[in-house]
Amino acid sequence: MSANESPAGRPPTATYDSPFLKACRREPVPHTPVWFMRQAGRSLPEYHKVRAGIPMLESCTRPELVAEITLQPVRRHHVDAAIYYSDIVVPLKAIGVDLDIKPGVGPVVEKPIRTRADLAQLRDLTPEDISYVTEAVGLLTAELGATPLIGFAGAPFTLASYLVEGGPSRTYENAKAMMYGDPELWADLLDRLADITAAFLKVQIEAGASAVQLFDSWAGALSPADYRRSVMSASAKVFDAVAGYGVPRIHFGVGTGELLGLMGEAGADVVGVDWRVPLDEAARRIGPGKALQGNFDPTVLFAGTEVVETKAREVLDAAAGLEGHVFNLGHGVMPKTDPDALTRLAEYVHTRTAR
């Protein structure tokens, strides 16, 4: 089933006619929908208040706290969608991988995966491992009403980059060494991660998420040939696994200008674009039949209202001929961003595109 159809045999959901889901389905919208990657979290004082003293990964296992943090940016910015508060490494932690999120650093893995024996760290993810996700999504959909909740997961390549490197990297030399040097081990690692990722997304959708985003944040490190040969089929496996639900599937990465066509081909209904490629050019690279999401440079939010509005207008002008456009940043909200600048940006897009 494509994302254009209401799920067969199920009543239309409360969120079905929301501007966000309509734009994902490339239907006419009353205004361009807006949400911001990383809208929940460190830019918001109310986040710091409720998170005080609670480690990041622990916060992800407390349903009421998850619901509160997810709702904070919706209340404040009046965005058109919520994104589930969690992290891409949560499913790995849930199956027992020894890892932590270090403040100011990111995910750090105690025993990096470098050999076939290390793969034993990755068992299948079951719904029981993440019952707190089911509970939190249930709380959220009840609270959100007609506002869609976006579920998400890390794509196999981006998860593998943390698991093989042992932490954040700029060059991914260990991950790429495995990809080039031991393609069979690499393929098995990505295949296992695809199953874990698919299971994580299914739990979110079955609990009520209206759309899902697959974050392949670091795929931009790859050439198109390497992406096609060594990564694409694992991401396609994830998209295929959730295709039957009929919820829009968004695919996003940073610095992926050369990969946009392939990332669409992997099975996305919506392709996320960073700020390096204008949306009209991105649409040419992606081809027909997909909506686009993006692509406001998050650093522009530090430049003052006038510049923000000029740059937002440029994004909207480039998107004018698209079949479906979801306004977003080209990457996540930066921690020092003034939240009021985000509220004003959401309002500007709504007003400027009101039809």
Ligand SMILES: Cc1c2[nH]c(c1CCC(=O)O)Cc1[nH]c(c(CCC(=O)O)c1C)Cc1[nH]c(c(CCC(=O)O)c1C)Cc1[nH]c(c(C)c1CCC(=O)O)C2
């Ligand atoms: C690569 C990646 C990660 N996590 C994620 C990605 C893909 C998105 C992207 O490309 O930005 C995804 C993610 N992580 C988080 C969300 C929350 C939902 C939202 O977008 O609002 C989402 C969607 C919460 C978080 N994830 C993290 C925080 C900060 C934790 C804190 O408050 O200390 C939050 C709110 C930690 C994290 N987790 C990760 C990083 C790089 C960091 C930042 C490390 C740092 O600079 O301190 C891994």
